[in-house]
Amino acid sequence: MKIVTWNINGVRARIGNLTHWLTESAPDIVCLQEIKTVDEQFPRAEIEALGYNVETNGQKSFNGVAILSKLPFDEVNRGLPGDDADDHARFIEGVFSTDQGALRVASLYLPNGNPVEDERKFSYKLAWMARLERWAEERLRLEEALVLAGDYNVIPEPADARFPENWLGDALFQPQTRQAFRRLKNLGFTEAVRSVTDSAGVYTFWDYQAGAWQKNNGIRIDHLLLSPEAANRFSSASVEKHVRAWEKPSDHVPVAIELSLQPA
DNA sequence: ATGGTTGGTAGCCAA
Numbered sequence: 001m002k003i004v005t006w007n008i009n010g011v012r013a014r015i016g017n018l019t020h021w022l023t024e025s026a027p028d029i030v031c032l033q034e035i036k037t038v039d040e041q042f043p044r045a046e047i048e049a050l051g052y053n054v055e056t057n058g059q060k061s062f063n064g065v066a067i068l069s070k071l072p073f074d075e076v077n078r079g080l081p082g083d084d085a086d087d088h089a090r091f092i093e094g095v096f097s098t099d100q101g102a103l104r105v106a107s108l109y110l111p112n113g114n115p116v117e118d119e120r121k122f123s124y125k126l127a128w129m130a131r132l133e134r135w136a137e138e139r140l141r142l143e144e145a146l147v148l149a150g151d152y153n154v155i156p157e158p159a160d161a162r163f164p165e166n167w168l169g170d171a172l173f174q175p176q177t178r179q180a181f182r183r184l185k186n187l188g189f190t191e192a193v194r195s196v197t198d199s200a201g202v203y204t205f206w207d208y209q210a211g212a213w214q215k216n217n218g219i220r221i222d223h224l225l226l227s228p229e230a231a232n233r234f235s236s237a238s239v240e241k242h243v244r245a246w247e248k249p250s251d252h253v254p255v256a257i258e259l260s261l262q263p264a
Numbered sequence: 265a266t267g268g269t270t271g272g273t274a275g276c277c278a279a
Contacts, residue, residue, distance in 0.1 A: 009270075009271070009279085010270085010271045010272070012271090012272090013270085013271060013272085014271095034271090034279085036271065036272060037272090060272085060273090061271090061272055061273065061275095061277085061278085062271090062272075062277080062278060062279085063278095112278075112279060114278090114279080153279095207268085207269080207279085208268080208269040208270050208279090209267080209268035209269050209270090210265090210267065210268050210269085211268085212268095212269095248270095251269090251270080251279080
């Protein structure tokens with residue numbers, strides 16, 4: 001089973017890219033971030049026509065996440081628990097039936113957190129990461145195959161940036177950000193891409209500005225964390241980098257994993 | 265090199 005995460009940076013502006021990519025890549029489950037639309041305006045018909053079930057947690061103008069799946073959803077949960085005052089649409093979880101039992105997949109869009117000097121922005125990021133850690137701790141107790149996928153807005157290590165020195169003042173590379181990501185991983189997750197390569201020079205995002213793509217000035221910030229039950233079924237990972245060279249691309253590319261699971 | 269580009273929208277805002 002192929003599971004992919006992709007920050008699409010506006011699903012309505014990118015629907016042609018998305019349907020073309022779905023046909024070419026043939027994923028079973030897709031976690032989208034930054035759909036930048038309310039649920040009512042999500043281009044669901046074009047995606048359903050390709051055989052996908054669609055569940056969204058949208059928002060006007062910015063944020064918004066979705067899961068597309070060839071498997072039917074047994075359960076859907078929207079929003080990350082732990083703060084009723086948080087009105088950002090950054091989290092959706094789906095549960096599916098496989099030959100190995102339940103498969104739980106979450107699509108997350110972690111807050112950017114910049115600028116670091118803006119205490120509201122950066123502390124919101126750290127608070128969101130703390131909530132995510134509590135949620136993950138609870139879910140891991142279920143001992144199910146769990147894939148926690150999305151745009152983490154975290155550069156885990158210097159090797160995950162072409163020019164790490166450029167990111168020292170950035171919320172994506174702060175010591176507190178990196179530590180919170182390590183704490184999450186250390187609950188018992190396997191970080192898919194990192195576990196099968198040394199991942200140095202593997203990037204998932206290139207800024208639109210200053211010719212970052214042409215200069216390969218990229219960073220690796222889109223990640224898939226696997227519970228032990230998912231990691232035991234994990235065989236390969238790939239970054240679909242060629243998509244960044246398409247017309248009107250997202251600034252992120254799809255990151256895919258293969259799990260040896262079959263739909264029930 | 266303190267720049268530059270994009271999407272959604274009427275906030276120069278968020279990234």
